[in-house]
Amino acid sequence: MSQSFGAKNLKRVGIVLQRSILVLMLCCFPCWALLLNTESLLLFLQQDPEVSRIAQIYVMILIPSLPATFLFQLQAKYLQSQGIILPQVVTGIAANILNVGVNALLLYALDFGVAGSAWANTTSQFSLSALLFLYVWWKKIHVHTWGGWTRDCLQEWGSFIQLAIPSMFMVCIEWWTFEVGTFLAGLMSVTELGAQAVIYVLASVAYMVPLGLGVAASVRVGSALGAGDAQQARHSCTTALLCAGVCALVTGILLAALKDVVAYAFTSDKDIVSLVSQVMPIFAPFHLFDALAGTSGGVLRGAGKQKMGAFLNAIGYYVFGFPLGASLMFAANHGIIGLWSGLTACVFFQTLFYLVYIWRINWNRAAEQAQVQAGLRGTTEAVPTTTGKFMGPVLQGPDSRFSCPERGA
Incomplete structure (x- = not known):
């Protein structure tokens, strides 16, 4: 939209x-x-x-x-x-x-x-x-x-579903991981479950800022690409990522500084408070990378790259992060400390992959594709840009990350 x-x-x-x-x-x-x-x-x-x-x-x-x-x-x-x-x-x-x-x-x-x-x-x-x-x-x-209900809404369901399902998985893959993590914590002890519940609430509250930035990035990038303004889309992407990084860094430092007392906002149980205190130094970098990954996901949704976002989430959480966290949780007997260590490693690589992919986006080509999806173009063939040059491929090498290979008109 x-x-x-x-x-x-x-x-x-x-x-x-x-x-x-x-x-x-x-x-x-x-x-x-x-x-x-x-x-x-x-x-x-x-x-x-x-x-x-x-x-x-x-x-x-x-x-x-x-x-x-x-x-x-x-x-x-x-x-x-x-x-x-x-x-x-x-x-x-x-x-x-x-x-x-x-x-x-x-x-x-x-x-x-x-x-x-x-x-x-x-x-x-x-x-x-x-x-x-x-x-x-x-x-x-x-x-x-x-303009009122129209038969046009019965058309193009295939392309709609192709965007909708990856978008759903971008959200659900991470969400399901945390839910399963809470379930596994309950298999260990009441203390582990209580501490996991506290950290999960803290993670949810802390994520509200990057969640909002992700929505803003999706809207701003999508609107700019739909308007054919590749430069504005790139600037919106950069601004959102910088804001997410700064806000997450401040939040992470604050939570790490308050690690010994923050759990008292939820419980007076000394064992739970102590366990939360041990996890907080791990959670702080997790939140930084998670914020960048979440905002990057918003950029990809705005650019219509939901499939890649879902793929990166699936690889990060279910191939690396969750298996590693579960192994540290049970096999190494580290409990939720092991779980959050695995998740932190996961979001680090996930963020790295996201940023590399975004770095290689050809914004001019992405703007052309967005206009096709918006119904302004009926073809994805190369068309002249405002400079009179032709648009190149969507992704390109790092040597020319924010421009496309130019060919004579």
Whole structure:
């Protein structure tokens, strides 16, 4: 969408949104099938029967909110592609205030327990989607990009899925690794599990800044390439990476300095606090590399290189990082210290591969391809640039990293 918006092909933005709505509504069905069998799956994984039963109750109430969750994410991406961020902040604050109130009512006043919490979260998801929709309609943000439902949204599903699936894996590969890591920590001891939970929360909070920078990089790079402005895309990429590196460096130093006390924000257990303190010096460099990798992933998404991003994530986490971390965790008996050591080695090489790939991108050629994806060109053949020269290949050697081989017109 950001490439189409940058190319001023505004109606195509709405068509992509319509196509996304249809695809995600269809995705609800396999997700519902999985959620309906939550209890059976948890029992299969040897989880506590009572916990599995309660989880099934929670999920059954949450199931109807899945379309609303998907629609909110779509609306958010729709606005982000146009550089509009404030509506998400406003509606997010409003929905969270509502969520707190409904949780307090159902949990404490009416004593609905787990079911009350589930109903509160379901209400929150619907309110998020509805509030953002009403904001867009009220401010008439959709006027120039939404031309009404059209049969065009039923076209080009193949190319859409080819971008969507790698984009999904870019996020899920890392996310699944942390979830499995938490599961493995629970197999060792309660202390290991508690410390892993604390570090996971800290990692999630610390990642919010590079996550935002990754989104900004994706939007800015995509818009610039869609507009055919290769130089602006390159500058946006460089700026995002520099900001991510500086912010992550400051955050890492702060967490390392507070390693002996930061866990007290979550628990008073001395053993957990001590274990978190031992992991923090490892987590600090992990966060630096993870921030750079996350922002680089945003650049690749903006440039339409999701397949490469998914490939690098898969290699980094499942070929190197996670096997190494699991080996250090169990075979070497280092617990979560070993797990985070393996993950740190993983994101170091992942970041290195990302930066080398971005360094070798031919931004002029990437701009041409973006305009093809945005519907402004019907071919990917070489076309003259603003200098009268012809565009070369997408990737090139390091000797001419930010320009393309020029041939006479």
